Amino acid sequence: MQIVLMLSLVAAAIGSGLVAGIFFAFSTFIMSAFSRIPAEQGIAAMNSINVTIVRSPFMGLFVPTAILCLVIAVLAVIDWRGGASALMLAGAAIYVFASFLSTIIFNVPMNDALEKVSGSGAEAVALWTSYVRDWTWWNHVRTVVSLLASAAFVRALMMV
Numbered sequence: 001m002q003i004v005l006m007l008s009l010v011a012a013a014i015g016s017g018l019v020a021g022i023f024f025a026f027s028t029f030i031m032s033a034f035s036r037i038p039a040e041q042g043i044a045a046m047n048s049i050n051v052t053i054v055r056s057p058f059m060g061l062f063v064p065t066a067i068l069c070l071v072i073a074v075l076a077v078i079d080w081r082g083g084a085s086a087l088m089l090a091g092a093a094i095y096v097f098a099s100f101l102s103t104i105i106f107n108v109p110m111n112d113a114l115e116k117v118s119g120s121g122a123e124a125v126a127l128w129t130s131y132v133r134d135w136t137w138w139n140h141v142r143t144v145v146s147l148l149a150s151a152a153f154v155r156a157l158m159m160v
Contacts, residue, residue: 031136
């Protein structure tokens, strides 16, 4: 059980840290770059990313990390280890609720709405302007919480 726990914590720390890094790239320069180009081009670029990402290795990192967090939460409860288990539960909850589910609840619907828009008319420009602002804000949230989850897993690993 100890080896499973240790490997799970290492994998979750790496997984959530890598996800934070991907989100960080979008928050710090990709979305900023997209906001500088004409709406029609930004929409096309983001729609291309949204199609590509669901078929990329990112999904093999993002979803399994969420599943691993659920496993870690169960292990934390089954074999309570005080502060280490509290950190395991915190990291798992932060990743699953604030990173994974916020993606499904906020970012994906915005992506779906963007997919339905093309062109450079006033409606497209207005949607693109609000999309960049709102999507990026939620992406900042995902960046920070994924990093916090990674830190919680690293700290738990140091305590077990």
